[in-house]
Amino acid sequence: MAETARAARERGRVAEGVRTYGLIATMWTRSTMAYRTSFALTTFGNFAATALDFVAILLMFSRVDALGGWSLGEVAFLYGVAGVSFGLADLAVGSMERLGRRVRDGTLDTLLVRPAPVLAQVAADRFALRRLGRVTQGVLVLVYALVLLDVDWTAAKLLLMPVMLLSGAGIFCAVFVAAAAFQFVAQDAAEVSNAFTYGGTTMLQYPPTVFALDLVRGVTFVVPLAFVNWLPAGYVLDRPFPLDLPEWVAFTSPLVAVVCCALAGLAWRAGLRSYRSTGS
Secondary structure (H helix, E strand, O other): OHHHHHHHHHHHHHHHHHHHHHHHHHHHHHHHHOOHHHHHHHHHHHHHHHHHHHHHHHHHHOOOOOEOOEOHHHHHHHHHHHHHHHHHHHHHHHHHHHHHHHHHHOOHHHHHOOOOOHHHHHHHOOOOHHHHHHHHHHHHHHHHHHHHOOOOOOHHHHHHHHHHHHHHHHHHHHHHHHHHHHOOOOOOOHHHHHHHOHHHHHHHOOOHHHOOHHHHHHHHHHOOHHHOOHHHHHHHOOOOOHHHOOHHHHHOHHHHHHHHHHHHHHHHHHHHHHOOOOOO
């Protein structure tokens, strides 16, 4: 009976968090759309800035035929999957990276006294619809890759495509939340968290064969970013799996995302309990 009541309370908190997030995100969206020209320009700027990364890859392939044994189409596939997954996570919870500033200046206190989940408030704070530019750019590169590639499509591969993108977004969301939780302890650690978020997506844009084995092991078994695209993409593209892993690991991305989100949630709760305000 007690377990049932606890589960009901937990579902109620989750529902309240989703509702709070939706209300705050809607408020910021309405504020943004009040200046449509500014929104269009900033969205295009976001699109153009991220597109430069792929331009660098195109320039690289103007001099070589393959990168680490991967063709342009295959690298573009990795880039597109990583870009869409990270873009969705950045759109949803990218504001978490501002938590360190709130902890330092004490403005987090204003969120604590509101009758709404703090995580939802921080995640939706200054919700930036312009980040759709990054998602759009990733989608275009992914479509470009699929045009270049001659993939032997099966039902499993078709199913894996949307699962891969959503699971990758979930993994990146967990990294954002866990990195924010770390800022309760190290209040000026934004660059450390960026190494795993923005740095992680940059790394995933390139094939695992260009990196040292120790790094590949680290992003597979420690911070499991390899499950965003390296492993599922290996199945879709019929490429050898990193570290000689079996094929079935390509389908474990949803499970990895759930575990990562659960661990990030525990880290967030621990960090929030340790918060002692600024004392001012």
